[in-house]
Amino acid sequence: MTTAVERETVLDVRDLVKHFPVRQGALRRTVGLLKAVDGVSLELRRGETLGIVGESGCGKSTLAKLLTAHERPTSGRVTVLGRSLHDLRGGELRRARRHVQLIFQDPYTSLDPRMTVAATVREPYDVNPDLAPRGDRDRLVRELLEAVGLNPDHGGRYPHELSGGQRQRVGIARALALRPEVLVCDEPVSALDVSVQAQIVNLLEELRERFSLAYVFIAHDLSVVRHLADRVAVMYLGKVVETGSEAEVYESAAHPYTRALLSAAPVPDPAARGTRQEIVLDGEPPSPVDPPSGCSFHPRCFMAEDGCARSAPVLEPVAGAGHLVSCHLARHPGGDGP
């Protein structure tokens, strides 16, 4: 893949926190906090793809909304091309937000059923009139449809006339209209069949090269993330527990959760059955409303010791400088454990 060492940082996230109050009863009193995102820091450079994996409730979808300013953080900062979204208001905020666009999971609900394909892709220009003169917009829409592999002559069609893959292409075309630097893709292929999923994965790769896009690619499918990502962050209960290059995370995973996640993913090869080391975790991810003490993974961890329930580990480098792990026990990749 591409080396991203000297490239410009397009997205910088520091100590991002999003807590939702949990209300109960007739008076809607706040009885607790749902810690959806609980101190996440990330950096993304131009043309780079950061994969984010984790299970339901780990906060990955909330993170996507924070990065694209669909939600305001409780604390922490999102900096886009050197400008903090937090400090911006009005038109300036709108212009900064353009640089980071969101691709939704479900192409069935994310398109307005009453708008044609062309009108959907054209809408960002109507909302941001300074982006392109009125006379150019039809041409731009046709170019965008072509770029995402749709027939520009089919712009008059409605979402219900399209397949799932075609709808996802419309969503991508609309996001590209604003000439973003970053696309945040939240489970963009998980609602699609395998054969169509491959088409969209290929399209995202093509677009990345053509427009020097950076991606935050959020998915629960580890093999899709591995295919696309230069770097990977593994989330558990609102926190990044491990991050590193694709090879560091997939080949020398150091956090017990990452190792369990990788071993639980079925391998599409019957010949490999019984040959891989399997770590089957007990239980399910606990609720982010009342996370366990200390390391939040300790109740499910096959390595946990007494200390893990007492103090929370922090992200620290393991082998390489860019390979960070938050675990008291996983200092050396491939170390102890079953």
Add this chain to the structure above:
Amino acid sequence: MTRLESLPGYDAAAPLLAVSELRVRFGATTVVDGVGYEVDGGQTLAVLGESGSGKSVTARAIMGLVRPPRGAVTAGSARLRGVDLLTLAEEERRRLRGTTIAMVFQDALSALNPVLSVGYQIAELFRAHQGLSRKEAARRAVEVLDLVRIPSAARRARDYPHQFSGGMRQRVGIGLAIALNPQVIIADEPTTALDVTVQAQIIRLLGELQREHGTALVLITHDMGVVADIADRVAVMYAGRVVEQGAAAEVYARPAHPYTEALLGAIPRPELRGRRLAVIPGAPPDPGRPEPGCRFRPRCGYAGDACGQQPPAREIGPGRLTACHEWERVTTP
């Protein structure tokens, strides 16, 4: 209790479940068009297909859950040891459901009554089918919850469906299906709604139960990883038909249908990083507008003149079937 042995057509030597030439229609649209597969005790058959392939409708038809006016089974048979479920009186068929053949749904919540405790619902099966006393049935229900590895089963039996997490709920759904020790279990996407680590637990549980009880398991899935993990045999469905069938290891190693080959090529694998994935151009056909010939022809790289005719299922090895005119070119490296 109706025993399978006493029903017309019973043949101890016949396969445990044999589906043949099954056709299902919704309105004017044929969504299952001549599907057949077989599975025997102690075997896991995966039915692999994408959305709209007819894999779930086939299962629902076998279970007698496709009923007018919505849909109708228009041809074919689904035989349990020779007894055709589709021609049985509803009363007899109902008695076989649960005791001989049972289903696990993708969303266990839909199979459960929200206002009754899960223990009560499982106990009801024992009361209705085996005439057990309330107390005895409740005891057996706890045993079932224990069997599907629900911790503190005696206490959890009193809980309601919404009090269970997704994975635990799916265990309850499996418990409902296996309670009466059926010989055939059909599991329709049982892990699709679950997280990866929970999916691994459920797949492991299904495999263990299947081995311990010698059950025939029909696993309906779109996940090629899950198939590779658990299936002995696989039937690949496309557009309402089975296009290929055989031992899972053989089908994955040497696909004999262009669709299977393309599906396997479309999975991201570590060695393909940085390269484009193989894609299947286009989209599956609209079942409302069927075209003659092979359904896969418009998307197929091997298509030739013969493909204007519907390909018959051809046996190309023991238990190995393909419905492709050009299969020899597909299997030639």
